[in-house]
Amino acid sequence: MSGEHEAAVESGAARSYPFQFEGTGGEYFGIWIVNLALTVVTLGIYSAWATVRTRRYFRGNMVLAGHAFDYHASPVRILIGRAIAFVLLLGYNISLNFSPYALLVWIPAFLIAVPWLIVSSLRFNARNTSYRNVRFNFTGTLGGAAKAYIFWPLIAMLSGGFLMPLARRVRDYYHINNHSFGGRPFETEFTGWQIYSRFLIAFAMWIALMVAFFTFIAVSAKFMPHGKAVSPNDIAIMAPLILMIAFLEIGFIVVGIATMAMIYNLALGHTVLDGRHRLRCRLNPLVLAWVVITNTLLTLATLGLFYPWAQVRYTRYFLGRMALEATSDLDEFTSEAFGTQSAVGEEIAGFFDLGIGL
Amino acid sequence: MxxxxxxxxxxxxxxxxxxxxxxxxxxxxxxxxxxxxxxxxxxxxxxxxxxxxxxxxxxxxxxxxxxxxxxxxxxxxxxxxxxxxxxxxxxxxRSWRGITLAVLATAALSYGFVAFGVPFIARKLAEATPPSIAVAMSRQTMQILDGRALAPSALKPKDRARLEALFRKVSAHEPRGAGGYTLLMRRGPGVGANAFALPDGSVVVTDALYALAKNDEEIEGVLAHEMSHVNHAHGLQRVYQASMIPAAIALLTGDVSQVSQMATVLPGILVQSAYSRNFEQQADDDAAAILRAMGAKPSRLGDLLLRLEEVHCHKGGCAPSWLGSHPETAARVERLRQETGK
The missing domain is CATH 2.30.29.30 (Pleckstrin-homology domain (PH domain)/Phosphotyrosine-binding domain (PTB))
Structure with a gap:
């Protein structure tokens, strides 16, 4: 069965539509800095309007097969969500600084709040995003969110990280398989071995880093003067060591981002829309790491002014590596999806759907 | 058309x-x-x-x-x-003038918020915090420290009596009066020569610090410095400041992407150590005033600070002052010397 399906794809029945991002750093800089200025002037209240403007800019410049995506959220909902998150964050920080035992109160509160925040935020974003008049939707349940964000991470932790790949798969399934476009489901599926192999590669990279680091320490220890206490003020000895620690730190970040890239490739690359159109995601793990790290360094070096270019550069790279392989005419499909959408009920975000920006 | x-x-x-x-x-x-x-x-x-x-x-x-x-x-x-x-x-x-104005407004207002807004709100909140909370907070802090970093003092009774007498003498000159502060003597193998204040008026002095001081005036200077932290509720203010900065950054950036996550940690740390340095300077100035009122030389506190730096920086290496929680020692010492000349 699946062999036949593969053959149909190979024979050219599928047409690949690349995603494109048409926003530019210079243009977004103007939008971003005006957003920021108004947010500061209004003591944060404008941030909700700023978020809508930013998302509209990013969705509106995301183009597939000649058509852009669109974003329709109401800033007021985001403002309510933000206010709740701000008060929670402030309360959490204050109480924890007063007493470490406050954590005992916060843990049960988080157990209830986190799944709710995740579901309402995902649903809010999906329902407010459209492509050619057809809305996306998210139908994940609270229980599903609790499983994906609390139960499985806990299990993964208790197993000493051994079950982490499976926990990650539960989360990706929850995210992707609960999204739909005009009522047509997104579905992803991959084997346990596939996700484990990505984590094994990450683990191997981590081991290689540690080996390189300790080899360096062992070799340099031989050249150190013996019998003399090493002073931390001795630049000649400390400088290479600090460099090596910085190298190790950056190495860890590279491994982390590269792992994320491999997981995106796997989870998104196996995603099928309505059982027929396949997503493609071909991120180069090292290139993604390079993009993120140089973005961060440039943002820091420019006191934040590079941030808009960083966002555009990241989005451009990410979307540039994605495509939709459609097995039937995309125009017809969107029309069909538009039809089923009204049957599902074109719900606008309900009262409890809030944009938090997760 | x-x-x-x-x-x-x-x-x-x-x-x-x-x-x-x-x-x-x-x-x-x-x-x-x-x-x-x-x-x-x-x-x-x-x-x-x-x-x-x-x-x-x-x-x-x-x-x-x-x-x-x-x-x-x-x-x-x-x-x-x-x-x-x-x-x-x-x-x-899309206009250069508009963008420039936005950059300037953002920079000026962010600076104003960080330099004046946050400290002001933190001070008001600290003043409004009921003393019972400060007491509970301090008690918990001591419970945690006593189990781990700190042990009971091993000072001889003679030295204890001397330290207590100095403590009473200094606190009589302080706004809360002799009953407003509590002396806690501790020994901290990992802490070394150190002294710190808690919001309820407790002042912790380690044996190593006592041993490092060469005369009464140096000890008085340290005690007055710590009591100043108590008087201004610096501990509480720090809690409020530390809570406001991450929430404000989250509100401003509004997203939790990898870039913003990494890029906001460092500014947060820098801002908080800058606040801390202001507190230290205020405590130094207050200590100088108290020392002068008692007829002692403010520069004596500077002498002890220099020796403290020598001890600490030999062990762990000292962070550059722009990153540290305390101003550069040389600058503190110079300031205290000027106070002495007044």
Whole structure:
């Protein structure tokens, strides 16, 4: 069965539509800095309007097969969500600084709040995003969110990280398989071995880093003067060591981002829309790491002014590596999806759907 | 005539089309000139201008006309007297003057917020915090420290008596009076020579610090410095400051992408150590005033600070002052010397 399906794809029945991002750093800089200025002037209240403007800019410049995506959220909902998150964050920080035992109160509160925040935020974003008049939707349940964000991470932790790949798969399934476009489901599926192999590669990279680091320490220890206490003020000895620690730190970040890239490739690359159109995601793990790290360094070096270019550069790279392989005419499909959408009920975000920006 | 695309009501279907205005009506026609749709000006709605995104005119019946011809749409808008949502924003976002103004306003207001707003709010909150909370907080801190970093003092009774007498002498000059502060003597193998204050008025002094001091005035200086932290509720203020900065950053950036996560940690640390340095300077100034009132030399506190730095920086290496929680020792010592000359 699946062999036949593969053959149909190979024979050219599928047409690949690349995603494109048409926003530019210079243009977004103007939008971003005006957003920021108004947010500061209004003591944060404008941030909700700023978020809508930013998302509209990013969705509106995301183009597939000649058509852009669109974003329709109401800033007021985001403002309510933000206010709740701000008060929670402030309360959490204050109480924890007063007493470490406050954590005992916060843990049960988080157990209830986190799944709710995740579901309402995902649903809010999906329902407010459209492509050619057809809305996306998210139908994940609270229980599903609790499983994906609390139960499985806990299990993964208790197993000493051994079950982490499976926990990650539960989360990706929850995210992707609960999204739909005009009522047509997104579905992803991959084997346990596939996700484990990505984590094994990450683990191997981590081991290689540690080996390189300790080899360096062992070799340099031989050249150190013996019998003399090493002073931390001795630049000649400390400088290479600090460099090596910085190298190790950056190495860890590279491994982390590269792992994320491999997981995106796997989870998104196996995603099928309505059982027929396949997503493609071909991120180069090292290139993604390079993009993120140089973005961060440039943002820091420019006191934040590079941030808009960083966002555009990241989005451009990410979307540039994605495509939709459609097995039937995309125009017809969107029309069909538009039809089923009204049957599902074109719900606008309900009262409890809030944009938090997760 | 403006070139664009007409999207049929509530559908994904579209055709290439032209739009024009005539006697208060918008007319959308196909390329062959046949009428596709028309609507009066009052039912039209124009999407807010943003970047180079195409302008979208909703006709009110679920259909819309979309065009990349921004200038054409603008003249159409004037002709039909439509509202231009976000028009001013769009102009500011694209003008160099607007952007420069936004950069300056953001920088000035962020600086004002960080330099004056946060410390002011933190001070007001600290003043409004009931003493019972300060007591509970301090008790818990001591419980945690006593189990781990700190052990009971091993000072001889003679030394204890001397330290207690000095403590009483200094606290008599302090605003809370002799009963307002509690001396806690501890030994901290990992802490070394150190002294710190807790919000409820407790002042912890380690044996190593006592041993490091060469005369009474040096000890008095340290005690007055710590009591100043108590008087101004610096501990509580620090809690409020530390809580406000992450929440403010989250509110400003509004997203938790990898870039912003990494890029906001460092500024947060820098800002908080800057606050801490201000507290230390205030405590030094207060200590100098108290020492002078007792007829002692403020520079004596500076002597002890120099010795403290020598001890600490030999062990762990000292962070540069812009990163540290305390101002540079040399600058503190110089300031205390000037206080002595007054």
């Amino acid at each position: 403006i070139e664009g695309r007409y999207f049929y009501p509530h559908a994904t279907r579209f055709v290439a089309a032209r739009a024009s205005a005539a006697s208060g009506m918008l007319r959308v026609e196909a390329l062959d000139g046949s009428l596709l749709n028309e609507a009066p000006a009052k039912s039209l709605r124009l999407s807010p201008a943003l970047g180079r995104l195409p302008a979208r005119l909703s006709l009110g019946d679920g259909s819309h006309f979309e065009s990349d011809d921004r200038a054409g749409i603008e003249s159409l808008r004037r002709e039909l007297k439509l509202r231009a949502p976000g028009g001013l924003l769009h102009r500011i976002e």
